[in-house]
Amino acid sequence: MQLLKNIIFDYGNVIFEIDFKKAQKALLDLGITNIEDFFAHKNHNALFDDFETAAITPDEFRKGIRKATGNDEVTDEQIDAAWNSLLIGVPPTIHDTLLKVKAKYRTFLLSNNNVIHYDYIVNYLKNEFGMDDNSSLFEKTYYSQQMYLRKPNVEIFDQVIKENNLDPNETLFIDDSPQHIAGAQKAGLHTLLMDQHPRDLEAFLIKNGIL
Structure with a gap:
């Protein structure tokens, strides 16, 4: 060139x-079952697009994750840890x-x-x-x-x-x-x-x- x-x-x-598989496992462990449709390298729920464009706040993102798990008891710390497991270094x-x-x-x-x-x-x-x-x-x-x-x-x-x-x-x-x-x-x-x-x-x- x-x-x-x-x-x-x-x-x-x-x-x-980054490791999408590691994040998928962490989200599965939170209770999200349809993981390949919810979060993968080439395809994911609109929740992630909205978060990456600041259309929603971190609290709204966490609320969306809780909804996907069907468990309102999942903490902010658990969600952040699962989400950040994507990041290796x-x-x-x-x-x-x-x-x-x-x-x-x-x-x-x-x-x-x-x-x-x-x-x-x-x-x-x-x-x-x-x-x-x-x-x-x-x-x-x-x-x-x-x-x-x-x-x-x-x-x-x-x-x-x-x-x-x-x-x-x-x-x-x-x-x-x-x-x-x-x-x-x-x-x-x-x-x-x-x-x-x-x-x-x-x-x-x-x-x-x-x-």
Whole structure:
């Protein structure tokens, strides 16, 4: 990609390892039975979309989880623990890799996120890496709950492009979800599907001529 000047990174399973199966088990343990319809990588209940676009509050999200379990006695702490079980962590050297990329390109983070996960991640980054957040790794970070939009809607890509005066022909989007890749392509972006574990991010970038 000789004309490549800008890279937009997804977060989950590109940089930060997540495990949908672990979260599915935790939600099953709370009492949610139709788990593949309720929460999976490519399909989920509208409750999650609403939470990721800040259409509902954390308390409303927890209320929705309680309704799905059929058990009003499930506590906030139990729900948060089950929901955050999705989040595994950042493999070693990933942040160094991102700084290498930042030295060569304009880089951005675009993540479907939510208040409960975001707060957990910020606390994790402080405890594990002494970082306040992800802002030092990118020119700018974008989170769905702060934008009131989520991938794969083309509008979220258009907003990042417009705010940063990016030329889509010079911009690459990297994500692990085919549906998000499709949304980015509608916005005119070049795309790469991350099909490896986040620990292999640097090797993935080298293989694709980015580093």
